Amino acid sequence: xxxxxxxxxxxxxxxxxxxxxxxxxxxxxxxxxxxxxxxxxxxxxxxxxxxxxxxxxxxxxxxxxxxxxxxxxxxxxxxxxxxxxxxxxxxxxxxxxxxxxxxxxxxxxxxxxxxxxxxxxx
Numbered sequence: 873x874x875x876x877x878x879x880x881x882x883x884x885x886x887x888x889x890x891x892x893x894x895x896x897x898x899x900x901x902x903x904x905x906x907x908x909x910x911x912x913x914x915x916x917x918x919x920x921x922x923x924x925x926x927x928x929x930x931x932x933x934x935x936x937x938x939x940x941x942x943x944x945x946x947x948x949x950x951x952x953x954x955x956x957x958x959x960x961x962x963x964x965x966x967x968x969x970x971x972x973x974x975x976x977x978x979x980x981x982x983x984x985x986x987x988x989x990x991x992x993x994x
Contacts, residue, residue, distance in 0.1 A: 873902050874971065875913045875932070880964050882925055884915060884934055885971040895945035897937075917941050923954035923966045934966060941991070944968070 886894065893936040895899045898917035903910050909930050918924070918935035925934045936952075944952055953970030960966055 873901060873913070873915070880962060881967070881974065882964065883936070883967040883969070884913075885902050885969055888904075891945050891970060893904075894936075895942060896940075919930065922956070923952060924956055925964060925966055934968060936968060 873887075873890050876883040876885070886900070892901055894915055894917075896910060899914065901912060901914040903912050911932040914931065914933045916933055916935055917938050920935060920937045923934065923940075925932065927933075940952055943949065951967060953965065953967040955963040955965050
């Protein structure tokens with residue numbers, strides 16, 4: 873599971889194995905350790921109508937509606953997103969998507985568990 877944070881955007885990308893595990897177990901969690909603590913980022917199935925997220929202590933959790941999660945996991949749907957309203961009038965953009973294989977041949981990471989990229993060329 874990859875997480876990317878930029879300004880008021882939080883983006884999660886999942887491999888094939890991670891999508892299957894999330895659909896089956898209803899949750900997925902990763903940890904990144906630092907000297908001063910551990911950052912936890914998770915996705916949890918929720919009884920809700922829209923994506924939402926929260927930050928508690930050192931943990932970021934994306935909550936995904938149960939029905940939407942199962943539909944996304946078992947179809948060719950690439951992702952789902954939502955602009956979550958914040959109390960201060962701003963929004964937090966949430967994006968959950970399947971991770972595709974890069975079509976750039978210079979990529980060094982193992983991509984065997986990624987989804988086939990629908991684009992065959994750059």
